[in-house]
Amino acid sequence: MAYLVDVLIPYDAKIPAAGYDETKQELVDQFGGVTLSVNSPAEGLWQGDQDTGGDIEKDQIIIAQIMVDALDRVWWIAYRKTLEDRFNQDEILIRVTAIEKL
Numbered sequence: 001m002a003y004l005v006d007v008l009i010p011y012d013a014k015i016p017a018a019g020y021d022e023t024k025q026e027l028v029d030q031f032g033g034v035t036l037s038v039n040s041p042a043e044g045l046w047q048g049d050q051d052t053g054g055d056i057e058k059d060q061i062i063i064a065q066i067m068v069d070a071l072d073r074v075w076w077i078a079y080r081k082t083l084e085d086r087f088n089q090d091e092i093l094i095r096v097t098a099i100e101k102l
Helices: 017-031 073-086
Strands: 002-011 035-047 056-068 093-099
Touching (some): 002 017, 002 073, 017 056, 017 073, 073 093
Antiparallel strands (some): 002 056
């Protein structure tokens, strides 16, 4: 069994490129490789909460994908906090899918 880990990183021209470069290098160093979807950031839309008037909010994200043979949940939880601080986010989404490599 293997896992595909997707890290949804906010894309914002105001964020220094060094933050993205540092993240990319950390993932390569930790796992030996990473695939980044950077040429056309995805757009996310969601309904805002009632405190903000319930307006539709949107952002752009870059998806970093990493294949791992074992899932170290403790490491990923700590790394998510690192990314939340680096990119000044309330929450960074990291999702995991069990996969079978052919």
